[in-house]
Amino acid sequence: MLEDNAWPVGHIRVRETHGIIVIELHGEIDIAGTLDALPSLDAATSDEGRTVLLDLGPVTFFDVYSLRLLCRAQDRVVARGGRLLVVCAQRNILKLLRVAGLLDRFDPLPTVTEAMERGAREAAG
Secondary structure, three states: OOOOOOOOOOOEEEEEEOOEEEEEEOEEEOHHHHHHHHHHHHHHOOOOOOEEEEEOOOEEEEOHHHHHHHHHHHHHHHHOOOEEEEEOOOHHHHHHHHHOOOHHHHOOEOOHHHHHHHHHHHHHO
């Protein structure tokens, strides 16, 4: 299911690293970017009991449509008994999460390394 691919025409790249599904969003995640990323995001969040890391580091624009994409990813992962880890250190995105009341829901980590370490710790029990 997962392939390590170069940035496609769209806004998403999915790969598996050390048993964790890594989804990187890239560029402007507005309504068009959200619609573009949705099929790949749904495919990447379809497995049972997986840890999924959603990296927002390469995102240059994030709006309310992006929030819906983020909530969809978490809902899909949790419904399948998995865990979603979010990586985000960008102040504008963190502010949007806070204003929307979602900062505690996602508890973003500042780096991919920290998220990978947390995912590995949680998988180990």
